[in-house]
Amino acid sequence: MNAVLEAAGVHVSIGQTTLIDGIDLRIDDGEMVAIVGPNGAGKSTLLRLLSADLRASHGVVRLKDQDIHAYAPHALALRRAMLSQHVSVSFPFTVEEIVRMGRGSQAVAAAQPLIDAAIDEVGLNDFRHRELPTLSGGEQQRAHFARVLVQLACGEAVQGPGVLLLDEPTSSLDLKHQIALVEIARRRARRGTAVVAVLHDLNLAVRFADRIIVLRHGAIAAEGTPAETITSEVIRQVFEIDVAVERSSDGSPFLLPQAMRQILGE
């Protein structure tokens, strides 16, 4: 395994407020990593650091052994793709036009198979000629995911396996499409893409990730496999809530908040 993305001693402060407090991490190619934590823990800030959207006050983020800010924007876009949490579009682009934006400077004809494949993969074939503002929030999120997949595919065709960063990619999706998104990300990881996602749903994070990073107050509170990190002690310490950690038939943990157990009468 090779490290594709590394953060070394990164701090982010705005005024007197510290958002990220000395984080070190390493993401390998083909790895699926979930970043979880309570509101305000610094999850999205960390992802913005890893995407070069934000500069660290101290410390350095390296992408493929090079300072991430040393890349020109177009060179960076060939090596990492990022899906933001909210993208609002005030002009009536169709789904296909939005997805096509992911091709960067690649010619439309060359990118068209990738565009068709991405639209098909997120299940928007019937909506490809619909204007984005006429679609539901979940459908819009899937369209943007397809755009990011096209960017990733175009970049990987030139530069080899890259990095896919996802900021709460399932926030508007129903259960079926949440699982579908995880499966799509897993397929990319099998081809060598490093996938990092900020997730709120811990049960989804367990299904999603090879490794989970638990953030609290801008620092790493726990890190490891789902079985190592998703324990009742860690959840109580970080989320300040009592949970029961059950085991599913395949041995992976899943959470049931104690309050929910009482309602269910267990």
Next chain:
Amino acid sequence: MSGTDVKVNAFVRTIGRVRRPPAPVVLCGLLLALLLTVLLAATVGAAGIPLARLPAALGLVASEPGQAMASRDQLILWSIRIPRIAVAAMIGGLLGASGAIMQGLFRNPLADPALVGVSSGGALAAAGAIVISDSRFATHLQFLQPWLLPLAAFAGSLATTMLLYRISSRSGRTSIAIFLLAGIAIAAIANAGIGLLVFIADDRQLRDITFWLLGSLSGATWSKAATLTPVLGLSLAAMVFVHRGLDVLILGESEAFHSGVDVERLKRICIVLVSAMTGAAVSVCGVVGFVGIVVPHLLRLVIGPGHRLLLPASVGLGAVLLVGADTLARTIVSPAEMPIGILTAAVGAPVFLLILLRQRGLVGL
């Protein structure tokens, strides 16, 4: 899958389906519309030139000997009407495309250089240049004389656009409400400045400044057409480099950066471009409003918001609209002339209101 399911799925696929006409059809259609409008503009006016006499007046065929009308037609056509049509077409193109670029830059279909004070900023600087050009200081700047007004209008437009961007953008997001309100405030400040210049100007300066306030094409000459040509040429060339960036910028500055766009460079180019196009138009014909809002809006309804086609098509439709509006302005109350700004506002203001009503939810007003 049953036959009913197939029919239902086929129906679902057609709901809300958008069809865009091919780019060559759009551009050829606009070119044809421009040719017809130019033909109309060349033949009608205070001194009409019937279509039958047009080839002779243009010098395409030899006029019959002894026809005094032919030389009169030629004089009107080549000295007055054709330069005016050329200037109107170029200004319409510049204003239409500058509106489209500004709307892409601000991610806001309500952006128009005249509406948010960019034209007023240019006009203030141009009016200032008129007053200063008579001062002792200006005698050192004689060599700049032909370019003084365009340069001043460009500088005024540039300063206004930059100020507007600085005020209304925060962390890569533009507040539509703050953008419009800041634009109104900037326009008010610029208009107050113009008022002050009118107050201190002498009679000759006053006449020149009033020309800007009216927004008229009556002063169009070949030299003014020559001033506009390089600006339009450079703008058309620059569109090739900004259209993809503007598309992605619609998703927000962060998304554009993630997609590989050098956002800061794109913003700088667009601000300079909008200022040069608006400044050039203002320096020739004053403040003509709403062209920049009506043209891209109408085009988006037909061809969609993609800037690759929207920008050149805005030049085409802007040219058609302004040549048409100018023809109307000089014939509707002939032999007098109606200021063209009144006509563009009469058409543009309702379109602006229509967009505002459709966007009410987004604007949050």
